[in-house]
Amino acid sequence: MLSRSGVGRRFLLARIAVSVIFFLNGFLGATFSVRLPAIQTKLSLQPGLLGLALLGCTVGGLLAMNVAGRLSGRVGSAFITVLATLIMGCSLPLIAYAPMLPLLVLALFLFGIGNGAMDVTMNTQGAAVERAYERPIMNSFHACFSVGSLVGATFGSLLAAMRLSPELHFCMIAICALLNLAWCSRFLVPEKPTQQERPARKGFSLRGSRTIILLGTIAFCSLLSIGAIYDWSAVYLSGTLHADAGLAASGFTIFLVCQTLGRSVGDKLATRFGAPVLVRISCALAAIGLLMALLFPWVPVALVGLGLVGIGLSVPFPLVVSAVGRLAGANTGALLSAISTWGYFGMIAGPPVIGFLADWAGLRVALVLVVCLCTLAALCASGTEKR
Numbered sequence: 001m002l003s004r005s006g007v008g009r010r011f012l013l014a015r016i017a018v019s020v021i022f023f024l025n026g027f028l029g030a031t032f033s034v035r036l037p038a039i040q041t042k043l044s045l046q047p048g049l050l051g052l053a054l055l056g057c058t059v060g061g062l063l064a065m066n067v068a069g070r071l072s073g074r075v076g077s078a079f080i081t082v083l084a085t086l087i088m089g090c091s092l093p094l095i096a097y098a099p100m101l102p103l104l105v106l107a108l109f110l111f112g113i114g115n116g117a118m119d120v121t122m123n124t125q126g127a128a129v130e131r132a133y134e135r136p137i138m139n140s141f142h143a144c145f146s147v148g149s150l151v152g153a154t155f156g157s158l159l160a161a162m163r164l165s166p167e168l169h170f171c172m173i174a175i176c177a178l179l180n181l182a183w184c185s186r187f188l189v190p191e192k193p194t195q196q197e198r199p200a201r202k203g204f205s206l207r208g209s210r211t212i213i214l215l216g217t218i219a220f221c222s223l224l225s226i227g228a229i230y231d232w233s234a235v236y237l238s239g240t241l242h243a244d245a246g247l248a249a250s251g252f253t254i255f256l257v258c259q260t261l262g263r264s265v266g267d268k269l270a271t272r273f274g275a276p277v278l279v280r281i282s283c284a285l286a287a288i289g290l291l292m293a294l295l296f297p298w299v300p301v302a303l304v305g306l307g308l309v310g311i312g313l314s315v316p317f318p319l320v321v322s323a324v325g326r327l328a329g330a331n332t333g334a335l336l337s338a339i340s341t342w343g344y345f346g347m348i349a350g351p352p353v354i355g356f357l358a359d360w361a362g363l364r365v366a367l368v369l370v371v372c373l374c375t376l377a378a379l380c381a382s383g384t385e386k387r
Helices: 006-034 036-043 047-075 077-097 101-133 138-161 166-184 210-240 245-273 275-295 299-312 316-361 368-379
Strands: none
Touching: 006 036, 006 077, 006 101, 006 138, 006 166, 036 101, 036 166, 047 077, 047 101, 047 316, 077 101, 077 166, 101 138, 101 316, 138 166, 138 245, 138 316, 210 245, 210 275, 210 299, 210 316, 210 368, 245 275, 245 299, 245 316, 275 299, 275 316, 275 368, 316 368
């Protein structure tokens, strides 16, 4: 076994380092999100102008995702992971100190570049470590991301309640992130084109193949569904079910906690039942949970339903990343860049699409789209089968 050799110790340290990188990504993203209202107030931004500023983050993320995979193939995913984390961490104080809208857009553009590049390269690193372990461990990395998001949101909320300025808050977080990065950078997998990785299977065309289309569809559907729950769960509970503000916010928290729990056991379940079965069951569970929340207009039932959605949507995307790592071998970065772009596009397109449908037919009917997408993802589960 790997754990009994020098190589095993090396990849154990690599696993810890990649886990910390995932944690930092979630922590930095949640830190920014929870203090966004303070930044809006500081610059006296109307919702439309704030949306314009956030568009800079979206554009930066999409551009970085398309470039990061190619750069990883040339200089190694470890270097790009370190660079992306550095950009994301350093841009956080720039967001807080931005004195006007154009500079805020620029800072958010840099933040999006760091986040988008990290999304590709940290998953590439995770896939490399998983191949070395020769068993599913990708869900544990994504569980670290979820824990980072929870810790970042909770810590940020406490500091906001204590009226600590975003400037000081973001500087503290950036320093902590960079110190952790300094340690992690020594143990990331030095994956380079010259390294002897298992190539994609002979005779198997990655471009436009049925398997890649299925994996891209799962990524798109699952991340669009997650984005919809992120932005619309509290609105549904408060606006449609008339829950008070605190109870409505708890629905999103329940979703996040259940998502974290699902990812913490996802690797064991994938080992026992196989990825295709787990994707089918989890996506079906998400669809059933959301149907519960939509069909029974009682807040406790809706909260249970959102918990089931969190469990159901916890594992499909990590299992897609694992499948990409097995298929592409040394080409993981390039292929994962494309798959991540599909998923990220779904995550950013989902909330406005739900909003347009809600204006037309009501939020309850609009969220049926998420039920349909979870069902479609379940039907595409064969794409995660080992090949």
